[in-house]
Amino acid sequence: MNELIKNKSFLLIVFGQGSSGLGNTFSVFIMSWLLYDLTGSIFAMGTIWFVYVTSMIICHIISGPYLDRYDKKYIMIFSEWMKALIFVLPFISLISGNLTAEILYIVVILLGLIEPLFRPACMSYLTSIIKEKNLLKANATLESVLQIMMVVGPSLGGLLIGIFKPETVIFTLIIVLTFSGVMLLFVPKENRSWVTEERSSWFSEFKEGLNFFKQNRLFLWIAGLIFFVNLGSGATQPMLLPFVLEVLNGNSLQYGFISSGVAFGMLLGSLLVSHLRKIGSLKLIMLGALTLSGFCLMWIGSVSEFYLAFSLILLYGLFIVTFNINNTTLYQQRVPANIRGRVFLVRGLLARIGIPVGAIIGALIAEFIGFRSLFMLLGALTIIPCIIAWNLPSFNQLNSYKEQDENKVSI
Secondary structure (H helix, E strand, O other): OHHHHHOHHHHHHHHHHHHHHHHHHHHHHHHHHHHHHHHOOHHHHHHHHHHHHHHHHHHHHHHHHHHHHOOHHHHHHHHHHHHHHHHHHHHHHHHHOOOOHHHHHHHHHHHHHHHHHHHHHHHHHHHHHOOHHHHHHHHHHHHHHHHHHHHHHHHHHHHHHHHOOHHHHHHHHHHHHHHHHHHHOOOOOOOOOOOOOOOOOHHHHHHHHHHHHHHOHHHHHHHHHHHHHHHHHHHHHHHHHHHHHHHOOOOHHHHHHHHHHHHHHHHHHHHHHHHOOOOOOHHHHHHHHHHHHHHHHHHHOOOOOHHHHHHHHHHHHHHHHHHHHHHHHHHHHHOOHHHHHHHHHHHHHHHHHHHHHHHHHHHHHHHHHOHHHHHHHHHHHHHHHHHHHHOOHHHHHHHHHHHHHHHOOOO
16 A cells, blocks of 8 residues: 555545546436426436537547547546536536536536546556556555445535535536546556557457457456446435335435435445455455345345434445456456556446436336345345356356466556
């Protein structure tokens, strides 16, 4: 950990990750709040989330092949400055009194098209400034920062809007994102020794990213697990409000705690992973964490006490992030540098698709069989793929990866 703290480039990346995460959570919160203030429509708030996620999926599809063509340093800077520029539109509209719902939808679409660029570029760039032996701690630290922003962002946004005018909050966000981009100018360029002058078409390069998963069955199966995890997450998040009010007989404050419980758990898990060495094989850690997350979801379906439900939601987030951090590190170590960016984006695309699919399926299932049965089913949808994975020969490679890491000479 001391090596990471002394690494100035890594500290600048941490600041950029924090700014990007804060911009993400702030943007959706503020846009939703402004839209509801304009229209008073709950349905409109739901559609703005759908539009945002759909735009992110489009970004994953289009930008994947191009991510590896450019220095990841400049992609991160571009992402921060473009988000700052996009926020200028609602800022000017607010101070001129011309803000409309159409403007907010345009802003959300543009943000959705830009936001997915920073994280895969950051994960790919990290291998240029961090020794391989420190990647796990570096990923855990960045994940901790991201989860802190997810926990603090909505609450801080609500507090600032309550104290200041929305245009003041948006202007502050513009300054933070602009400054973040300036700070990233001081990190070194990406190590691009693998770059060649030959460039293929968009389709060829996107296909190359897909072919990596086809040729590496382990990563294909892991991508499938991520889809089911995000399907469960996409179905769980929208159902928390009616679950707290109707099943737990809770109130708005308790809903706030429950909805933040996953982020709290992920923060705790990130801190735990960053301070502990691996216990057991990577197969045991990753599949064990996902299996336990599934049991947490099933257990939520049987509880009636708020504190027990909150504890289970917190544990769910802890187990999910344990899997995510080790999974990200695995990709950084094993995916060739020349296709790493597009592979990360293909992985992100598979993950994003699961969220809206889960949201639709979750709403339909809850309507017909109730919330308790919904959580039982979501838990089973996580556990069953894990049981299958335990018995697949491809996942035995995770044990050999751990042995290779331990015997590798540090660089």
